[in-house]
Amino acid sequence: xxxxxxxxxxxxxxxxxxxxxxxxxxxxDCATLKDRDPAAYGLTREQVGSVDMSDPCFLIVHPKGTLxxxxxxxxxxxxxxxxxxxxxxxxxxxxxxxxxxxxxxPADITYLAMSHAHGDHSGNGNDYAGxxxxxxxxxxxxxxxxxxxxxxxxxxxQFIKLKDSKTIIIDGDYxxxxxxxxxxxxxxxxxxxxxxxxxxxxxxxxxLLSGDLYHFPGEREFHTFPPGSNAxxxxxxxxxxxxxxxxxxxxxxxxxxxxxxxLKKSPEYYE
Ligand SMILES: [Zn+2]
Numbered sequence: 001x002x003x004x005x006x007x008x009x010x011x012x013x014x015x016x017x018x019x020x021x022x023x024x025x026x027x028x029d030c031a032t033l034k035d036r037d038p039a040a041y042g043l044t045r046e047q048v049g050s051v052d053m054s055d056p057c058f059l060i061v062h063p064k065g066t067l068x069x070x071x072x073x074x075x076x077x078x079x080x081x082x083x084x085x086x087x088x089x090x091x092x093x094x095x096x097x098x099x100x101x102x103x104x105x106p107a108d109i110t111y112l113a114m115s116h117a118h119g120d121h122s123g124n125g126n127d128y129a130g131x132x133x134x135x136x137x138x139x140x141x142x143x144x145x146x147x148x149x150x151x152x153x154x155x156x157x158q159f160i161k162l163k164d165s166k167t168i169i170i171d172g173d174y175x176x177x178x179x180x181x182x183x184x185x186x187x188x189x190x191x192x193x194x195x196x197x198x199x200x201x202x203x204x205x206x207x208l209l210s211g212d213l214y215h216f217p218g219e220r221e222f223h224t225f226p227p228g229s230n231a232x233x234x235x236x237x238x239x240x241x242x243x244x245x246x247x248x249x250x251x252x253x254x255x256x257x258x259x260x261x262x263l264k265k266s267p268e269y270y271e
Contacts, residue, residue: 022202022203022271023060023061023062023063023181023199023201023202023271024060024061024269024270024271025058025059025060025061025199025201025204025207025269025270025271026058026059026061026102026266026267026268026269026270027056027057027058027263027264027265027266027269027270028056028057028058028059028072028095028098028099028265028266029054029055029056029092029093029098029265030055030056030057030070030071030072030073030091030095030120030123031055031072031073031089031090031091031120032052032053032054032055032089032090032091032092032257033052033053033054033055033073033089033120033255034052034088034089034090035051035052035088036051036052036053036215036255037051038051038216038218039227040226040227041215041216041218041219041224041225041226042219042222042224042225042226042227043216043218043219043222043224047216047218047221047222048216048218049217049257049258050257050258052257053215053255053256053257054254054255054256054257054259054260054261055072055073055089055120055121055254055255056070056072056254056260056263057069057070057071057072057095058070058197058209059099059102059104059109059266060182060199062176062177062181062182064110064177064178064179065110065111065177066104066108066109066110066111067109067110067111067112067113067176067182068109068111068112068113068128068131069113069114069115069197069209070114070115070121070254071095071112071114071121071122071123071124071125071127071128071159072091072095072120072121072123072124073089073091073119073120073123073124074119074123074124074155074158075091075094075095075096075123075124089120094124095124095127096124096127098266101266101267102266102267106127106128106130106131107130109128109130109131110131110132111131111132111133111134111176112125112128112131112132112133112134112162112165113133113134113135113176113184113195113197114135115194115195115196115197115209115210115211115212115254116139116190116191116193116194116195116211116212117139117142117143117148117154117159117191118153118154118191118212119153119154119155119158120153121211121212122143122154122155122158122159123155123158124158125158125159125161125162126158126159126160126161126162128162129161129162129164129165130165131165131166132165132166132167132168133162133165133166133167133168134167134168134170134174134176134184135162135167135168135169135170135193136169136170136171136184136186136188136192136193136194136195137169137170137171137193138171138188138192138193139191139192139193139194139195140167140169140193141192141193142191142192142193143156143159143162144156144163170184170186171186172186173185173186180200181199181200181201182197182198182199182200183197183198184196184197185197185198185208185239185240185243186236187211187213187236187237187239187240188232188233188236189213189229189230189232189233189234189235189236189237190211190212190213190226190233190236194211194212194213194236195211196208196209196210196211196213196240197209197211198243198247198249200247201270201271202271203270203271204270204271205248205249205250206247206248206249206250207249207250207252207270208240208243208244208247208249208250208251208252209252209254210240210251210252210253210254210255211254212254212255213236213237213240214237214251214253214255214256215253215255215256216253216255216256217253217256217258217259220251225237
C-alpha cells in the first residue's frame with residue numbers, strides 16, 4: 001500500500017512538472033547589447049532613454065508543452081567576465097543555466113521559435129535542435145541560403161543543427177497549442193520571415209513580444225524606421241498596431257532596456 005501511495009505521489013509530482021495548472025511565462029536575461037546607435041533606427045540620442053539594449057529570452061509553459069521564444073547571444077562567445085564581443089556585449093548567465101535553475105533542460109523544450117535569424121536571437125539555436133522548431137518558410141530559406149554568413153549579424157554555425165530538427169514550416173500566423181493562447185504573428189521586413197509572438201496569459205492578459213519589429217519605444221512615439229526599411233516592414237508594423245488595438249495587448253519591446261528593467265525575471269514568472 002505504501003508503495004502504491006509513493007508511486008502515486010511521484011506520478012502526480014511528475015505530472016505537475018510537465019503540466020502546471022495554468023500557463024506561465026518566464027523572462028530570461030540573454031545578454032546586454034552595449035552602446036547601440038539610435039541613428040540606425042531613425043532616432044537621435046536625445047530620443048532614446050538608453051543606448052544599451054536588453055536581449056531577453058522567454059519560456060512559455062503551457063499544459064500541452066513548452067515554447068522557448070528566442071535563444072539570445074551565443075553563450076560560448078560572449079560569456080566572459082569582462083564582457084566579450086565586438087561591441088562589448090555581455091552575458092551574465094547562460095540561457096542553459098537559467099533554464100536549469102527552474103528545472104528545465106533542452107529535452108524539456110517542446111517547441112523552439114525565434115523572431116528571426118540575427119545572432120542576438122539565434123545564438124544558442126543549436127542547443128535546442130532536439131525540440132520541434134517552428135519557423136516561417138521565408139526565414140528558414142534565408143537562414144540556409146548561400147552567402148548569408150556574409151552579413152555580419154547572421155551566424156549560421158550557431159543554428160546549423162536546426163536544419164535537421166523536426167520542423168513545422170509555416171507561412172503566416174500560427175496557433176502553437178491550438179487554443180489561441182500562444183500565436184506566432186508573421187511580421188516580415190526586418191528579415192524575410194520575421195515574426196512576433198502573442199501570448200494570452202490567464203492573469204496578466206495578452207502580451208505581444210516584439211522581436212525586432214521595434215527596438216526602442218521612440219520608434220513608435222516618433223514614427224521612425226530603420227533607414228532603408230522596406231514596404232513589408234511598414235505593413236508589418238501597421239498589422240501589429242491594429243492587433244494591439246483589437247486585443248488590448250501590452251507590447252513588450254524586447255530590446256527596450258528601460259522597459260525590460262521593469263519586468264519580473266525568472267525564477268519569478270507571469271501567469
Ligand atoms: Zn535583435
